[in-house]
Amino acid sequence: MTTDQQPLGSSFSHTSTAEDVMAGLDLSGVTAVVTGGYSGLGLETTRSLAAAGARVIVPARRPGTARTALGDLPGCEVVPMDLADLDSVRAAAALISACVDRIDLLMAVAGVMATPERRVGPGWESQLATNHFGHFTLTCELYPLLAAANGARVVVNSSAGHALTDIRRHDPHFRTGYDKWLAYGQSKTANALFAVHLDALGRGDGVRSFALHPGKIITGLQREMTLREQIDRGWVDAYGNVIGAGFKTPSQGAATGLWAATSPLLRGRGGLYLEDCDIARIAAPSEPMDDGGVREHAIDPEAAAHLWTLSTTATNSSPAGPVGTPSPADV
Numbered sequence: 001m002t003t004d005q006q007p008l009g010s011s012f013s014h015t016s017t018a019e020d021v022m023a024g025l026d027l028s029g030v031t032a033v034v035t036g037g038y039s040g041l042g043l044e045t046t047r048s049l050a051a052a053g054a055r056v057i058v059p060a061r062r063p064g065t066a067r068t069a070l071g072d073l074p075g076c077e078v079v080p081m082d083l084a085d086l087d088s089v090r091a092a093a094a095l096i097s098a099c100v101d102r103i104d105l106l107m108a109v110a111g112v113m114a115t116p117e118r119r120v121g122p123g124w125e126s127q128l129a130t131n132h133f134g135h136f137t138l139t140c141e142l143y144p145l146l147a148a149a150n151g152a153r154v155v156v157n158s159s160a161g162h163a164l165t166d167i168r169r170h171d172p173h174f175r176t177g178y179d180k181w182l183a184y185g186q187s188k189t190a191n192a193l194f195a196v197h198l199d200a201l202g203r204g205d206g207v208r209s210f211a212l213h214p215g216k217i218i219t220g221l222q223r224e225m226t227l228r229e230q231i232d233r234g235w236v237d238a239y240g241n242v243i244g245a246g247f248k249t250p251s252q253g254a255a256t257g258l259w260a261a262t263s264p265l266l267r268g269r270g271g272l273y274l275e276d277c278d279i280a281r282i283a284a285p286s287e288p289m290d291d292g293g294v295r296e297h298a299i300d301p302e303a304a305a306h307l308w309t310l311s312t313t314a315t316n317s318s319p320a321g322p323v324g325t326p327s328p329a330d331v
Contacts, residue, residue, distance in 0.1 A: 005272055005282055005299055008265055012277030014215070017251040018048040021258045021277065028053035031100050031149075032261075033142065035059050035083065035135065036110025037076075038066035041157070041214055044254035045107055049261075050075050057100070059092045059110075059138070083110060083134025084120045086315060093141030102148040105261050108135040108156040108191070115224045117178040124314075125173040127180075131187035136194060136311045143319040147205035154198060154209040155260045158191040158273065158298070160216075163289040165189065166297040167307055189298045192273055194311075196304035199271035201319060208270030210260045211298075213280070216246055216290075217253035246290065273299055 012021060032049050036042035037058035049056050050073050059081035060066035066078045077099075081092035096103075111131045118126035124133065139146075139154060146152040164185025168174075174183060195211035202209060216235075230236045235244040259277040260266065273280045273294040283293025297303060312318050 004269060005279060005294065007278045007281055010259070010263065010265055010278045012255065012259060014248070014276040015252060016255045016259075016277050017249070018044050018254045018258055019251065021255045021262070022048045022052055025052045025262055027262075030054040030104045031057070031102060032105035032107060033057045033059065033096065033103055034105075034107040034109055035081075035138070037107070038062075038069040038078070040109075041217065041250055041254045041257070042107075042109040043069060044250045045109055045257055046070065046076060047073065048254065048258055049105070054105070055100075057096055059096075081138075083138075084126060084130045086121065086133070086137050086317075089134055089137045090141055093138055096142065097145060100145060102152075103142055103145040104149045104152055106139060106142060106146060106152070106154045107257060107261065108139075108154070109257065110135075111157060111187075113159075113161075113184050113224065114180045115183075116180065117174070123173065125178075125183055127183045127187045128172060128190060131184075132190035132194060133311065133315050135191070137315045137317045139194075139198065140315075140317040140319050143202075143207070146202070146207045150206045152207045153261055153266075154195065154202075154207065155257050156191045156195045156209065156211045157214055157257060158195075158211040159184075159188040160213050160289050160292070161185045162188040162192055162213075162298045163283070163295050167193070167303065169306075190307060190311075192294070192298035193300070193304040193307045195273075196271045196299055196301060197308040200301065200304070201308075203270060208266070210266070210270065210272055210274055212256045212260055212274040213292075213294075214253040214256055215248040215276070216244065217248045217250055271299075271301075 032054050034046050037046040046056050055075045058078050061082045063078050063080045070076045079092045079095045082088040120126045120129045165182050192211040195209040199209040237243050280294045
């Protein structure tokens with residue numbers, strides 16, 4: 001296990017905002033891709049990067065909605081993409097590749113949470129497919145552009161939900177019974193492990209990768225949950241107002257991802273799990289999920305390599321692009 005997985009003592013904290021992290025930064029000449037960059041944390045991320053001068057490309061399942069949300073924000077472009085449809089992901093990557101010669105930042109912010117049981121592609125569980133396979137394929141397709149940047153960073157939004165479960169090798173697609181929270185947790189563990197192995201493969205090309213927990217934030221991510229579920233969990237009151245302890249604003253929630261993308265403290269580092277604008281500590285399995293930290297199963301290099309192999313087989317993708325012939329291979 002890496003000894004680098006311990007806090008650095010950055011100048012930021014749980015309450016730091018996107019504005020705090022980005023203060024004084026000039027990203028002129030930087031090209032960023034932000035999935036989900038038109039709502040919630042993604043929109044905060046896009047706004048912050050664009051305000052610092054970056055060119056931001058936003059792949060969007062609802063391109064019309066994305067263009068409306070982004071308005072006349074300078075330097076922003078929208079391309080259609082549905083993370084649950086790998087043909088759509090590859091088409092989006094082709095559009096991006098046709099208009100840029102490098103990508104400095106790839107921010108994987110989009111995601112779904114606690115959805116009803118759905119099957120996509122060749123029968124994949126939809127949260128694993130959307131949150132992990134879609135981003136895995138997009139990154140593989142765009143890898144030559146990341147390598148061309150000679151210092152790119154890939155930042156993947158995971159969650160404290162990774163503490164719910166390791167990768168369920170025996171039944172990753174819940175063929176024997178569906179649990180929406182375990183499915184979410186597995187997809188967030190997959191996000192973290194993806195960053196670990198991508199960093200191991202990419203560091204020779206200057207591509208460094210990080211996963212992170214943005215914190216507890218009420219955004220559109222909860223759209224599949226009923227108000228009653230959110231009340232019962234102590235998140236909101238009967239009117240939908242946030243009442244839970246420790247919740248962040250969207251700007252605070254976007255801060256760690258922006259710190260991961262820009263902090264000089266992370267130069268020469270990668271494959272790490274971050275929270276509250278710092279490297280997270282390793283948490284014991286018995287600790288409450290909301291107490292922070294990362295579980296060892298989500299940063300284990302062997303588990304990351306295993307998931308990478310399974311993901312390559314399932315999606316027919318690799319950092320050099322699609323290989324072999326299309327196959328409905330299941331992980």
